[in-house]
Every structure is written in structure tokens, then in C-alpha cells.
Amino acid sequence: MATILGDPTKLVEQFGPNLAFNRGQQLATAIEPDCLVKTHCCFCGQQCGIQLKVKDNVVIGFEPREDFPFNHGMLCPKGVKRYLQGAHPDRLLTAYRRSNSPSGFESISYNEAIKIVAQEINRIQSQYGKDAFGVLSGASLTTEKAYLMGKFARTCLKTPYIDYNGRLCMVSAGAANKKAFGIDRAANPWSDIIGTEVVWISGANVAECAPITTNYVWQAREHGAKIIVVDPRITPIARTADIFIPIKPGRDIALFNGILHLMIEKDWLDHEFIKNNTVGFEEVAKHVKEWTPKKTAEITGVAEKIIYQAAEVWGKAKSSFLLHARGIEHHSHGVENVLGAIQIVLASGRIGRKNCGYATITGQGNGQGGREHGQKCDQLPGARDISNPEHREYIAKVWDVKPDEIPMAGVDAYELIRKIDRGEIKGLLSLCFNPKVSLPDSNFVTRALEKLEFYVVIDFFLNESAHHADIVLPGSLHEEDEGVVTQIEGRVIKINKAVEPPGEARQDWKIIQDIAKELGREKGFTFNSPKEIFEELKLASKGGVADYSGITYEKIEAQNGVFWPCPSPEHLGTLRLFETGSYNPVAKGAGPFYFPDGKARFNVSKYRPPMEDIDQEYPIILTTGRVVSQFLSGTQTRRIGPLVNQYPEPQVEIHKVLAEKLNIKDGELITVESRRGSCTLKAHVITTIRPDTIFIAYHWPGQKSANLLTIAAQDPISKIPEYKVCAVRIKKTQ
Amino acid sequence: MSLANYMEFFIDPNRCIGCQSCVQACSECDTHKGHSMIHLEYANRSFSVQTFPVVCMHCQSPTCAEVCPADAIKKSEDGVVHTARKARCIACGNCVIACPFGVPELKPELEIMMKCDMCYDRTSVGKRPMCATVCPSQALFFGTREEIEKLRPRSRPVNQFQFGLHTITTKVKMMLPKDTQENHIDVTAALEDQPIDKSFSLEDLINNF
Numbered sequence: 001m002a003t004i005l006g007d008p009t010k011l012v013e014q015f016g017p018n019l020a021f022n023r024g025q026q027l028a029t030a031i032e033p034d035c036l037v038k039t040h041c042c043f044c045g046q047q048c049g050i051q052l053k054v055k056d057n058v059v060i061g062f063e064p065r066e067d068f069p070f071n072h073g074m075l076c077p078k079g080v081k082r083y084l085q086g087a088h089p090d091r092l093l094t095a096y097r098r099s100n101s102p103s104g105f106e107s108i109s110y111n112e113a114i115k116i117v118a119q120e121i122n123r124i125q126s127q128y129g130k131d132a133f134g135v136l137s138g139a140s141l142t143t144e145k146a147y148l149m150g151k152f153a154r155t156c157l158k159t160p161y162i163d164y165n166g167r168l169c170m171v172s173a174g175a176a177n178k179k180a181f182g183i184d185r186a187a188n189p190w191s192d193i194i195g196t197e198v199v200w201i202s203g204a205n206v207a208e209c210a211p212i213t214t215n216y217v218w219q220a221r222e223h224g225a226k227i228i229v230v231d232p233r234i235t236p237i238a239r240t241a242d243i244f245i246p247i248k249p250g251r252d253i254a255l256f257n258g259i260l261h262l263m264i265e266k267d268w269l270d271h272e273f274i275k276n277n278t279v280g281f282e283e284v285a286k287h288v289k290e291w292t293p294k295k296t297a298e299i300t301g302v303a304e305k306i307i308y309q310a311a312e313v314w315g316k317a318k319s320s321f322l323l324h325a326r327g328i329e330h331h332s333h334g335v336e337n338v339l340g341a342i343q344i345v346l347a348s349g350r351i352g353r354k355n356c357g358y359a360t361i362t363g364q365g366n367g368q369g370g371r372e373h374g375q376k377c378d379q380l381p382g383a384r385d386i387s388n389p390e391h392r393e394y395i396a397k398v399w400d401v402k403p404d405e406i407p408m409a410g411v412d413a414y415e416l417i418r419k420i421d422r423g424e425i426k427g428l429l430s431l432c433f434n435p436k437v438s439l440p441d442s443n444f445v446t447r448a449l450e451k452l453e454f455y456v457v458i459d460f461f462l463n464e465s466a467h468h469a470d471i472v473l474p475g476s477l478h479e480e481d482e483g484v485v486t487q488i489e490g491r492v493i494k495i496n497k498a499v500e501p502p503g504e505a506r507q508d509w510k511i512i513q514d515i516a517k518e519l520g521r522e523k524g525f526t527f528n529s530p531k532e533i534f535e536e537l538k539l540a541s542k543g544g545v546a547d548y549s550g551i552t553y554e555k556i557e558a559q560n561g562v563f564w565p566c567p568s569p570e571h572l573g574t575l576r577l578f579e580t581g582s583y584n585p586v587a588k589g590a591g592p593f594y595f596p597d598g599k600a601r602f603n604v605s606k607y608r609p610p611m612e613d614i615d616q617e618y619p620i621i622l623t624t625g626r627v628v629s630q631f632l633s634g635t636q637t638r639r640i641g642p643l644v645n646q647y648p649e650p651q652v653e654i655h656k657v658l659a660e661k662l663n664i665k666d667g668e669l670i671t672v673e674s675r676r677g678s679c680t681l682k683a684h685v686i687t688t689i690r691p692d693t694i695f696i697a698y699h700w701p702g703q704k705s706a707n708l709l710t711i712a713a714q715d716p717i718s719k720i721p722e723y724k725v726c727a728v729r730i731k732k733t734q
Numbered sequence: 735m736s737l738a739n740y741m742e743f744f745i746d747p748n749r750c751i752g753c754q755s756c757v758q759a760c761s762e763c764d765t766h767k768g769h770s771m772i773h774l775e776y777a778n779r780s781f782s783v784q785t786f787p788v789v790c791m792h793c794q795s796p797t798c799a800e801v802c803p804a805d806a807i808k809k810s811e812d813g814v815v816h817t818a819r820k821a822r823c824i825a826c827g828n829c830v831i832a833c834p835f836g837v838p839e840l841k842p843e844l845e846i847m848m849k850c851d852m853c854y855d856r857t858s859v860g861k862r863p864m865c866a867t868v869c870p871s872q873a874l875f876f877g878t879r880e881e882i883e884k885l886r887p888r889s890r891p892v893n894q895f896q897f898g899l900h901t902i903t904t905k906v907k908m909m910l911p912k913d914t915q916e917n918h919i920d921v922t923a924a925l926e927d928q929p930i931d932k933s934f935s936l937e938d939l940i941n942n943f
Contacts, residue, residue, distance in 0.1 A: 027768050061762055062762065074868055075755060076870050077758040080759045080868060214749075235783065236751035237751070239784060301942075302940060303938065685780065688782065691943065
């Protein structure tokens, strides 16, 4: 039983989160650093270029990296203060095991910990079968590590049960992009935003979650673009929008169908493009017939006139760029929401050209690369399909195993937790994933973690899930390893090592290989460097949709990144997808899209309400999201003092009208209850949110976690959880 | 070394997203590490997410220097108004009270006033100030007049601020919409303005509000 053994106070005393502020050499002025290392930020999918100042194997500060073309030196507050995660008092410097010590953990040697891990894996797998062990990994890992995790689970542990935290992030967009375009990557570079006539932003709090993208949007406006923003809150990017659609959470398909309805009615269509480059328009056109402005307005909860206005601006434009993010993707119909967005792009014909673009704003650091090379439960490297016999055969050859030795598809991360709860999975290894904070309905997740017979966590700080661990292995920070990641635009970039891991901590890929060795299954896990892993990954991706085979570390440095696909050494990369006359390995010249006929697919998007709609008992919609100063489950950012001071704890954003009805004053403690749990937080009374909706940021653990309230409803295809809508009620705290 | 005369600082609050990158980056500046000299405030968060970043405007006749009894605040030839000289500053706080933009800060623990010096250690050697370099919305912009005219065709820079009968001219420019008539910003007149976003209100856009 992996229940928490230690005294919570002692646990926090020893492992934090303690707040780091700059001190010592980090505070000294006029200090000459030993070197400036050109690398990237460790947080979101934009992967801004940054230079780290290093002195005596410690990162002591940063210098803007103005030569990197995506951000030209720009950084958000997380990027500015990220260096404070180094030399942190909470840093895990040794391995730990559960014990009866006051904190519940005692330090042990690294080698002993690896031995225990291997013994426990063997014990569980011989007692209950190979499938009784699961792996959870993450999309902040370099692509090399992500690749290694998929290979490790399937060929060393021989379990189908690996999935990753991109499940909570990019999968709805990925699945919809594959259904519509046959490929999952931003179609255009961000430079195409500047010079476009219309920027449509649906469900993306750009200013807080992808702050550097703001300048692209503002720059588009300087040159005449109209900005359309769809969001239940007036976010900073929405504040000055030309058209703002304060949509009711969970109703995005209705809006997109309503827009297409008007595009058809007014003939704002690119008939040539639809005829030559798409399939399925007629059926979609038939489907959206019923989505009159009146009906659309009723369902989306917005005034009819803005639907007309938005359709006209979008419909008449000669160029446009549509962006969306988790706001439309975190739904039990997330894939259909995205397909809805894609249908208004395809109908306009504005894709595959300069200033005519479409993209999801990928959330995690390696959200793109982390979802391409096999740590997803149903996927093999090169964005290959684990159920496709040809794909299995190719990867089996690269891995030097028999095709039938590669397990078939496993299950998504949440289902993996359910399997633990049902007793089907008894042992778990997690890396770069903090399920206790990041998954919905966290009371359930905690209950499941408590049932594990053995849980090993690899991390650099003791995250909240690791409180349940039997063994904790000290992993590496972003600045302690090298490798590639693929950022928001599909640009493969290079993370460079600035410092060595401290104490007994080591690079995650080495830890994984040490476990493989101890298990006596070292074959395929004897890489000496990330570069060697990358060479194998290149081969594994060759001929796949996500083809990296022509990329080298050197080419990345020389070109400031390489946009995949890059199928040969002389290929410079693919800046923009779907250009007329472009070649891809699926269409083989038949057309620009990644289907045998080269044509994109329209998909009927049927409106369904959220899984848990409001009712008399729970009459308020809860939606969740991020704030600019925190990142994901906060394992890093809740330990960085200046970032914590910027937004110290979650609050409930609530409209004045609703607050008055409930007699709630600004700053008062209120208790928000759902069918799954409750949490008590301060009310922040404002007028910049729909009065039927409240917002809570999700970065915090324990009793302040928004995920105590959220619902584990999932999209049937992408399996993304419905973080963006559930039903709650509010009580004044006595 | 001094600030090149063709490099200028422009502020466009219309672009500001309140992310506090400037505030966080300011405290990384080598001459005042650990202390941020930028003020970033909501106009009125109850009604709007509008925020304003405030850096030193570097007045042509700096009131802070004029009221300093210890002659601790100096303006260099290039127009930059520097932070208090440690040897002279008596931490009386006169400058804090007098500055029309509310920029200087008294640091009682250090017995000194500190203020933005446009990252003189950086700008005097040809680099951009920390805040304007990192600003994700480029609400803070540092560059040449040609660059700003090319990048911001909808706006124009203004550097006169009206406080009652008193006009203040500054080195730092504020961007105004191109079609406005005024060549100055009347600060006193705007004091009571609410930051209600004129273009839309939720009541108008939501069914059955």
C-alpha cells in the first residue's frame, strides 16, 4: 500500500516546496560567468531561446538570446526566473526509499535503489504478468528520452502500458489533425501570422499560456489584421479584440458549425480549393444547415449579431491564421471541436500558403516531439501506428526484435490509473509526470496510487505523486542534459547542457539504462550519449510521417532549428505544410495532404453538451486553466520564489453579478463543491468572465487543487479529460 | 560610454498583457540585482485586465533631481536620469513624493532611493534594456525611430504630459493612436477615467446575461 507514511509537515520541511530567491553568486553583481550557454526555456511549447549564465557548475542567471528567430530575446516571467530551479534547496541529491523516518523517506545509495527497482519489477511481473507494470512519462522530456521511454516499456519491460502527460494536453488536436490532414503538426510557422488579414483565436489564453505569441498577434494587427477571440473570459489578448465571442464553455462545435453555415449561405467559400483539395464537404454542408445563427446563439450563449460579424470578417478575408489551444481541446468532444475549427479553415481554402495558416498552440515544452516517437500508448516512432503491421515490422527491425514481441496498444494515462485502481496494474514507474496534481478528480487518483504495490518515481524534486513512491531516483533538470525538442511551429531545436547534475543525480536516460542493465536486459539500452539515441531515433523515424532522418545536431545549430519532415541529409526541412505541389510519403505527389489521394478531409462535427452539464443542484460552470507565472503541476514553478509571489495561490474568478447573487465579497473565502470533491479558496470578484462560469487555475496540490473538482470524462477518441467544463456549486465558508 | 542618441524607448500600454516579465527581468539587471525598478499595475482589475508598465520616463527637467536636497540624482548628457548616488543620497524620500510618474522607490533597508536608469550598464554599451528585450507583447520597445515607424504604423510617439498647468517633457515616448489630435497626454484629466473597454461589454455580448 503506497499510502503516505511521513508527517506532512516534515515532508514539506525536507522536500519542499521551499521558495528559492536569488542568493550568493546569483545575487552578486558584475560577476564574470564562466560561460553563456545558448539553449531554450524549459517550460512551454514555444521553447524560447535563452542563454544561461554559468559559474562554477551553477546557473547563476540568464541573458536574453536575441539571435533566436522565434522570440528574439523575449521571455515570459517563467523564462526569466527559471534559472532559480538550479542549486535549489529542495533538489534531490540522492535516491530515497520509503521508511519510518519522520518525513517518510530515507536516503539510500543510487546503486541500491536501482537494485530494488529491478527486483520489484521482476517480482511484480513474474507474480502478476508483464502487463502488471505500467509507465507514465512526459512531454517535457527531450525527444531522445521520450523515444527511449517507449522503447524501454515495450522491449525491456515488455508491457503495453505506457502513456504520457501529453494525454492532458495535445491529443485532441493531434487526433483531429490526423483525421483532417493525415499529419499532426502546426501547418505554418508563426511568421505567417504577421501579414495575415484575420487572426482567429479560439480557447487560447495566449497572453498567459504562450506569451511570446502575443507579439505576433499584435504585429499582425499593426499591419491591419482583425483579431477574433473566442473565450469565456476577457483575457488580456481578448481585451482589445475586434470581435470578442464570450462563448459558454463546451459549446465550440456549435460556434464553428454556425460560422460554416453562414459561410455557405453567403457563399464565402473557396470552391476551387474545396473541389480540388478536399473530401466530404457536401456531408458537412448538409449537417450545418440546421446551425442557423439563432440556434448557434442559443447554444453558445452569445448574442446573434456577433456570430454574423465574426462570420463576415472570417468569410470575406483573403488570408487568415486560426489558432486554438486547450480551451477547445480539453473536452469530452475535444476532437470534434478541433475538427469544427478545421472545417472553417478548409472551407475558406486558406491553408498551405504564406499568411494562410492554422495551428494548435502546443502546451508543453516538447509537446510536439514528445507525441511523435512512441511514448504514446498507441504509437511507434516516426508517428507510426502501433496496430499497423508494416509499421511494427519496420520498428522491430530497428529495435532488433521480432514484430510480435512489440506489445499492441496499451491504454491512455487515465485508464492506466483506473487499471491501478482495479488492481490490474500493480507497479508503476513515472518520469516527468505528476498525476496526483495534474489529473482530474484527484481524490480518485490518490486512492489509486495508494493501491500500488510498488511505485518508482524519477524526478529532480519530490513532486506530490512521489509522496506515494517506494523508491525515488534523482533525475536531471533540463539544463543538465542535451537533446532535441520540437517546438510549437514544428521546428526541431537543440537543448544544450549547461551544468552537470549535482550529487548522485543523473540524466534520466542513464537511469533508465541502469534499470535495464540491472534487469539483465541491457540489449538496446547501451547508448553513451543523447546523440547516439538521436541517431537511432532518426532511423526509426525514417519513412514515417514525422521523418527526422535528415536532421543532425549540427544542422539544427546552423539553421536555428529544422522544421520536420526532413527526410534526407540535403533537405533543409519543411517550413510550411500543404503547399501546392508539395510531396509527402503518403500522397506520393497526388496532393498536398497526407492521404493517398492527397486531399484533406471534412469531418461532420456533431454538437454534444459537456458530459456534466449544470443543473439545479450544481448550477455553475467551472472552467480551469493556467496563470502566466506557473507551469503545469508546479513541480518547478511552485519552488521559484518570485514566481510564487506573483500569484501565490489559486483564487476563484467570479463575476460580480453571480457574486452579488450569492452574497460573496471580493477576497472572501468560498467553498466550491462538485460531485467529486470540494476546495476552499478566495473569491476574486471581477466582471471579465461570463456570469454563469467561474475559473480556477490548476497548478496547486492538496486542498487547493482545482482538480479535486474536475471530472474525469474523456474524449472517446483522444482520451483527453474534460478540464474545461464541469458543474459546481458555491458555499460561503463560515 | 553613453546611450546612442538614435536609440529610443517607447511604451504602448495598449499592448501590455500584465505578465510581469519586465518586473521580473528588471531585478536581474546587474546594477541592482534582486530589486525591480518597474511598477506594473492594473488600472482597475474589477472591470478590466488592462495593466500599465511604468518605467522612469527620464524627464528633460527631472523633478526628482530638482527636489533632491543632497544633489544625489544626476542626468547625464545623453538625457538618462540616473539612480541616486550612494555617497550622496540621504534617503529622505523627497524624490519619491515629487516624481509625477511615481517612479523612485525608497529602500529603507539600504538607506537609498533606487530608480530605473534605463539599464545604463546595458544601453550605454549598445544593448537593449532588460525589460524591453524580454517584453513578450513589446509594450516596452527600445529601438530607432525608423524601426518604430515601420513596426507601428497605427501609432505615433508622444512625450509631453500635462499635470494641471505643468507640462513635463520626457525622453521616453508613449505611443498614442495615430488619429488622435493631441500632442500631449493630459494625466490629470484622465485620473478619474475608468478602464472600461469601450469596444465591447459582456452584457451586450451574452444571451440572457
